[in-house]
Amino acid sequence: MLVLVAAAMPADARTPPVEQQAAALFGLEYAAVAPGAAILPGRSSCTEAGESMLLVEGAEQSGWTAGAADCGGRRVALLKRRMGEQDGRVQWRIEDVLLLPPMAPERARPRRLARPEECALADGADTSFLAVLRERRPGDDRPPVVEQLWTYDLARGRLLRQPASQLACTGHAPD
Known part of the structure; x- marks a missing residue:
């Protein structure tokens, strides 16, 4: 399920809108990449922005992570499930995608x-x-x-x- 929280305009005519870039991540299986690296090279401006463990009632949920991506200047929350390893790299499947609203730190009430x-x-x-x-x-x-x-x-x-x-x-x- 892809959830879009707010609309954004494309940076230029060749760049898909940020909603489309975020939607392209849904269901994607990929090898782990370093923060700042492209998740879908050549198809999206989305880059890896980190991850953290998930807790349920204080217990770490093995095989799951709360991930983040940056797509066209917008933060995207990811729910990722570990699928295994291949060639020494963790393989992830993006189970859910959430395009967050702009944070706008320069606003009076950011x-x-x-x-x-x-x-x-x-x-x-x-x-x-x-x-x-x-x-x-x-x-x-x-x-x-x-x-x-x-x-x-x-x-x-x-x-x-x-x-x-x-x-x-x-x-x-x-x-």
Whole structure:
């Protein structure tokens, strides 16, 4: 399931729109590449942007990772499943793709991705999540606003949208 959170225009007539580039990643099986390297050389501007382990109730989920790509200047969240190894390189399958909204750090109230140490799911489970936060107005010391929240459903291989009220944040933008 590909989820597009916001629209973007192509950089030029030869470059597919960022939505198409992100959609091309869905279901892709590929060998691990270094951060900054093209995921689909010659077919997309999407580059590897890192990954992190997934936790469900405090237990690391072997064979799964929360990945990230940059496509045409936009961040794309990836749910990746390890398929094995070939020639000493890990083989991944992208099970789900989520095009995130522009973060626009220059705005008065910028968006950013939540960091695990500043937010927790309301049910108290030590479970991985993905959240877009919006900073408060200058002078407002309250925690940032949770705009969007997703959790990882490994049984279905999907990122699932959750009510923002399911995430409690205490911190502010990391320095």
